[in-house]
Amino acid sequence: MVALADLLPMAQRRALHLEMRDTYARTDRFVAWQAGQLFDRSEGDAWWHGLLAPLVSRGGDIRRLRIVSEPVTDYxxxxxxxxPFANLAGGEAVRWLPRHRASDLRLPGNDFWLVDDVLLFNLASGDGEFVGVEPNEDPEVLAFCVASFEAAWDRAVDHSDYRPT
Structure with a gap:
């Protein structure tokens, strides 16, 4: 099984991540945030930033695109x-695309990571629980995912300019 944590430090050119769900697993950090409690981000953020650091130092393309319904969910x-702490500080560029502005785009059925030319679909249950990763080596599917990502990216709003409603 291909693991993202193994791929990212070895990436040479790019790491693209498309997120299209309005809810994901209810982590301890999310539950604490919902309750208005402070939580320690340092360990998790340091781990994530460490995975990205080699690609950042190579000047790689690291982008995360979130397609979201509005009004947005708590998640x-x-x-x-x-x-700003988890993603931007680690070297990612992040954009947001309101779902109503994506209606005419061709998008895959699942979130994905594309690390160089390795495509991993993230599978989740209906309530957002992570189910697993499905690698896909079909060059046509890879090309479709890159084209989908780029078309949505071009329409999306940079994190610094996006205001969730």
Whole structure:
């Protein structure tokens, strides 16, 4: 099984991540955030930033695109609030695309990571629990995912300009 944590430090050119769900697993950090409690981000953020550091040092293309329904869910609002620490500080560029602006785009059925030319679909249950990763080596599917990502990226709003409703 291919693991993202193994791929990212070896990436040479790019790491693209497409997120299209309005809710994901209810982590301890999310539950604490919902309750208005402070939580320690340092260990998790340091781990993530460490995975990205080799690609960042190579000047790689690291982008995360979130397609979201508006008004946003609590989970998306949580993601928005932690993005400066979890993602931007690690070297990712992050954009947000309101779902109503994506209606005419061709998009895959699942979230994915594309690390160089390795495509991993993230599978989740209906309530957002992570189910597993499905690698796909079909060059046509890879090309479709790259084209989908780029078309959506071009329409999306940079994190610094996006205001969740």
């Amino acid at each position: 998306v609002r949580y993601e928005f609030e932690v993005t």
